[in-house]
Amino acid sequence: MxxxxxxxxxxxxxxxxxxxxxxxxxxxxxxxxxxxxxxxxxxxKFTQSSKxxxxxxxxxxxxxxxxxxxxxxxxxxxxxxxxxxxxxxxxxxxxxxxxxxxxxxxxxxxxxxxxxxxxxxxxxxxxxxxxxxxxxxxxxxxxxxxxxxxxxxxxxxxxxxxxxxxxxxxxxxxxxxxxxxxxxxxxxxxxxxxxxxxxxxxxxxxxxxxxxxxxxxxxxxxxxxxxxxxxxxxxxxxxxxxxxxxxxxxxxxxxxxxxxxxxxxxxxxxxxxWHDPMQEIYYKLDDLAAKNQDVEVCKSGDADNDGVCDDWDRQLDTPAGARVDGAGVALDVDMDGVIDLYDKCVTVPGPVENNGCPTTTSNSGTVTEAETKLDGIEFDLNSDRILPSNTPILNNAVNYINSSNGSYTVIGATDTRGTDAYNQKLSDRRANSVKDYLIKNGVESAKLDAMGKGKKDLKYPECDPATKCPEWKNRANRRVYFEAK
CATH class of the missing domain: 2.40.160.20 (Porin)
Incomplete structure (x- = not known):
């Protein structure tokens, strides 16, 4: 041929x-x-340069x-x-x-x-x-x-x-x-x-x-x-x-x-x-691993060093050492106007001039709601797990309840996300989780009841389902507090 x-x-x-x-x-x-x-x-389009x-x-x-x-x-x-x-x-x-x-x-x-x-x-x-x-x-x-x-x-x-x-x-x-x-x-x-x-x-x-x-x-x-x-x-x-x-x-x-x-x-x-596609994947992973990704968390900084960025900190001058909530506000558990850092009686309200402690002691067991309502016991989304940051508040509650002759209702609440039925069950679990913690740490079970109020008891009522609230308000709504019977 x-x-x-x-x-x-x-x-x-x-x-x-x-x-x-x-x-x-x-x-x-x-x-x-x-x-x-x-x-x-x-x-x-296919070209020789694109190969x-x-x-x-x-x-x-x-x-x-x-x-x-x-x-x-x-x-x-x-x-x-x-x-x-x-x-x-x-x-x-x-x-x-x-x-x-x-x-x-x-x-x-x-x-x-x-x-x-x-x-x-x-x-x-x-x-x-x-x-x-x-x-x-x-x-x-x-x-x-x-x-x-x-x-x-x-x-x-x-x-x-x-x-x-x-x-x-x-x-x-x-x-x-x-x-x-x-x-x-x-x-x-x-x-x-x-x-x-x-x-x-x-x-x-x-x-x-x-x-x-x-x-x-x-x-x-x-x-x-x-x-x-x-x-x-x-x-x-x-x-x-x-x-x-x-x-x-x-x-x-x-x-x-x-x-x-x-x-x-x-x-x-x-x-x-001679090209193995798996090799290219490994090369890309190695290339990504070699690059340093600098993530800027707080663009405006954290002026008071409370762990909450200034972008959403509602209290920019928190005293050093004070515990804060999700909005950067110093905690005042008994709501007596003295933050916990300076309050000598964290769970019992008292005047400022007495370092937050009451001037008289009453063992009648009859206390008003304002005297027994504890804030700051917050939860993660869809969770009833007690957070480590809540244990100091709960330990103080143990001491207070044991020193009182009264009985109390542990009330659980949620934010506005989710259905009524789901939030009712979640709030029940949160209330019972706190109740069980108190009993395990020495509170008589006869002094405590637990009740959930779902999303009907909001600390910030403006956070209805149609409103997009900041996360610190949603977190504040996910709480447990006490009421005297």
């Missing part, structure tokens, strides 16, 4: 595969909607073909000898994805089969003793699918660069050949098949092992099995000749073992067939 045949087929195939790699560039103009990302990104990996390569190599399935074979035929021919190939390879590609390949070679090498003299009475020798010169063009099993089956990458890859090949094409037979009468042409004719089509499949030498060069060994579909390829002559009646098979097939090189084309550092 002339070389012009290979050049012509190459020219036909290049336009069909030139635009097989899609672009990965993302744009925000909205001109090209990306249906795969539900509008979260847009895919740009991230090289996807073209040229491969070539040489090897040995061995006729395996025929009336005249190359393997262990005639005095136990193997007859070796030669083969060579060149291909243009296009990677479609990291696991699949298409190759346009041209093969040329010669198989040698039969009882002796046709370069040698035929033995005496070779025809009479059925000891013919044969050779077949062939040219072939085929389209091969290239499946990268290493990338296809790889699930987790160990973040180490890999240099070996197992490939599988399969495809069809057209083969032209001239088969010669030699015996003691001499050598003669038995069969000639032209390309692109009926009966010239063939298939081949096999595997290859690639080694990555560097970013430009791969070394590969291949073993391909070629199915000719023709009983005359081995040089036995017509289909019903004496030679072709020796075996029942109707296709002369051969193995082709080769060693070759692949030259990767393009300006990028990596080829698509």
């Amino acid at each position: 002339k070389l012009s045949l290979a050049i012509f087929s190459l020219a036909l195939s290049l336009p069909a595969t030139a635009f097989a790699q899609d672009s990965l560039n993302v744009v925000t103009s909205g001109e090209y909607p990306n249906t795969f990302s539900s509008g979260s990104a847009n895919v740009s 991230r990996f090289n996807d073209w390569s040229i491969s070539f190599g040489a090897g040995v073909p061995l006729v395996q399935s025929a009336d005249l074979t190359s393997i262990k035929n005639g005095n136990g000898k193997n007859l070796f021919g030669y083969s060579a190939y060149v291909s243009v390879d296009k990677a479609i994805t990291h696991a699949f590609g298409i190759n346009l390949q041209y093969d040329r070679g010669e198989t040698r089969q039969g009882w002796f090498n046709t370069k040698d003299a035929a033995p005496a009475n070779a025809a009479a003793n059925r000891q013919e020798g044969a050779r077949t010169q062939y040219d072939a063009i085929s389209i091969l699918g290239d499946l990268n099993f290493s990338n296809l089956l790889r699930r987790v990458d160990n973040k180490s660069p890999y240099r070996w890859a197992l490939h599988g090949y399969a495809g069809i094409g057209t083969i032209a050949y001239r088969a010669y037979l030699k015996d003691d009468s001499g050598q003669r042409l038995m069969t000639e098949i032209k390309p692109f004719k009926f009966g010239s089509f063939f298939g081949q499949a096999g595997a290859g092992l690639k080694f990555k030498v560097n970013r430009r060069l791969d070394l590969e060994t291949r073993l391909m099995y070629v199915y000719t579909g023709d009983d005359e390829f081995d040089g036995g002559g017509s289909q019903y000749s004496d030679i072709n009646k020796r075996e029942e098979q109707v296709s002369d097939n051969f193995f082709n073992a080769t060693v070759g090189l692949s030259i990767k084309l393009g300006k990028h550092d990596s080829h698509l067939m």
Whole structure:
């Protein structure tokens, strides 16, 4: 076959595969909607500059073909000898994805089969003793699918660069050949098949092992099995000749073992067939981990160092050491006008001039609600867990209740979010959680009842469901307090 045949087929195939790699560039103009990302990104037009990996390569190599399935074979035929021919190939390879590609390949070679090498003299009475020798010169063009099993089956990458890859090949094409037979009468042409004719089509499949030498060069060994579909390829002559009646098979097939090189084309550092998507994920994670993200929590600062940013601090001059609520206001549990930091009787209201302690002591058990209502026992959203910041208040309540002859109702409340039924149950749990804490810490159970009022008892009534309140007001509404019976 002339070389012009290979050049012509190459020219036909290049336009069909030139635009097989899609672009990965993302744009925000909205001109090209990306249906795969539900509008979260847009895919740009494909251009050479938008490609991230090289996807073209040229491969070539040489090897040995061995006729395996025929009336005249190359393997262990005639005095136990193997007859070796030669083969060579060149291909243009296009990677479609990291696991699949298409190759346009041209093969040329010669198989040698039969009882002796046709370069040698035929033995005496070779025809009479059925000891013919044969050779077949062939040219072939085929389209091969290239499946990268290493990338296809790889699930987790160990973040180490890999240099070996197992490939599988399969495809069809057209083969032209001239088969010669030699015996003691001499050598003669038995069969000639032209390309692109009926009966010239063939298939081949096999595997290859690639080694990555560097970013430009791969070394590969291949073993391909070629199915000719023709009983005359081995040089036995017509289909019903004496030679072709020796075996029942109707296709002369051969193995082709080769060693070759692949030259990767393009300006990028990596080829698509050597790209592992898992590696890219690891690289991005490492890149993100290496970046220091400085988060500015309080843009306006915290002037009084009470732990509440000035942006939502309602009391910017809180004394040092005072406990505050979610709005940055110093706590005054007994609401006597003396904050807990300076109040000598935290749970019992008293005048300022007496450091927040009552001037007289009454054990009658009859106290007003204002004297027994404790604020500051707040809860997280959807939670009835007692917070560590509440324990000092509750411990003071234990001392006060034990020193009193009266009995008290522990009342739970919620903010306005959620249904009435849900908030009623949540407020019951909060009240019982505080009641259980007090009993476990020494309060007589007979002195306590628990009751939930849901979202009907708000410290800040303006926070109705239709109003978006600041979080410090919602937190203040999520509370428990005491009432004297």
